[in-house]
Amino acid sequence: MTESPTPEPHPTPDPLAVSARVVVVDIEGTTSAAGFILGDLYDYARPRLAAWLDDHADDPDIAEARRQVIADANLPGDATTDAIVAVLHEWMERDVKATPLKTVQGQIWAEGFERAEISSHFFGDVIPKLREWHEHGIGFAVFSSGSIASQVPWFRHSPDGDLTTLITGFFDTVSAGPKKEAASYDAIAAALGVPAEELVFFTDNPGEVSAALAAGWQVVAFSREGEPFFEADFGGASVVSSFDDVEVVLP
Numbered sequence: 001m002t003e004s005p006t007p008e009p010h011p012t013p014d015p016l017a018v019s020a021r022v023v024v025v026d027i028e029g030t031t032s033a034a035g036f037i038l039g040d041l042y043d044y045a046r047p048r049l050a051a052w053l054d055d056h057a058d059d060p061d062i063a064e065a066r067r068q069v070i071a072d073a074n075l076p077g078d079a080t081t082d083a084i085v086a087v088l089h090e091w092m093e094r095d096v097k098a099t100p101l102k103t104v105q106g107q108i109w110a111e112g113f114e115r116a117e118i119s120s121h122f123f124g125d126v127i128p129k130l131r132e133w134h135e136h137g138i139g140f141a142v143f144s145s146g147s148i149a150s151q152v153p154w155f156r157h158s159p160d161g162d163l164t165t166l167i168t169g170f171f172d173t174v175s176a177g178p179k180k181e182a183a184s185y186d187a188i189a190a191a192l193g194v195p196a197e198e199l200v201f202f203t204d205n206p207g208e209v210s211a212a213l214a215a216g217w218q219v220v221a222f223s224r225e226g227e228p229f230f231e232a233d234f235g236g237a238s239v240v241s242s243f244d245d246v247e248v249v250l251p
């Protein structure tokens with residue numbers, strides 16, 4: 001009888017080694033599923049937009065958001081709330097990351113989190129790694145198109161408890177600037193007081209990969225199955241599909 005050959009052990013690929021003081025994370029497609037945000041969160045915001053705009057007309061952030069929608073969509077200066085909401089709905093349909101949309105959504109979601117009517121979502125590999133790296137002295141910050149008003153409760157009301165204690169900075173397109181411009185990453189590095197080469201950005205968006213690399217940051221691109229940028233062209237960046245594929249150590 002011929003003996004069958006012993007199968008070769010399947011090698012486990014080594015995790016990608018990153019030396020960084022602070023990990024800055026994108027949310028949608030990186031820490032959390034786009035489907036959850038575009039489903040649960042967008043469904044919560046959609047029917048509340050009109051009342052929110054009218055009830056908070058005196059809030060300077062809402063007044064500025066109205067002005068920006070009017071300018072960006074070429075609406076008449078005296079556009080009605082319904083006309084503005086129609087633009088917001090159309091942007092939501094296409095997941096346009098427009099700052100005025102994010103301002104209004106963010107305020108609505110913040111109230112939804114406060115009332116426990118919505119909750120956040122994280123991929124299973126994310127929270128254990130955040131906690132592990134935090135124990136090793138790694139810092140965390142967030143840079144998302146979602147406004148800071150929504151980022152904070154998103155991390156506070158995670159399924160595994162309050163994660164805001166792990167996070168030293170929250171940045172959005174108002175505080176830092178557009179996510180596809182290198183200058184925004186310069187602003188974040190200055191605010192964190194950490195040199196660019198000691199920062200790493202985790203993101204799923206190829207345009208954001210390029211901008212962070214142009215600012216001298218390290219970048220880890222996330223290609224997660226089922227997410228909008230799965231198997232996109234990330235240029236020369238290192239690509240992974242899970243936080244488990246990365247090991248972060250202090251410089």
Ligand SMILES: CSCCC(=O)C(=O)COP(=O)(O)O
Nearest residue numbers: 027028144145146150151154
């Ligand atoms: C804070 S949860 C909502 C996030 C959001 O609105 C969004 O657009 C996320 O986009 P990202 O830049 O994190 O891909």
Ligand SMILES: [Mg+2]
Nearest residue numbers: 026027028029
């Ligand atoms: Mg993203």
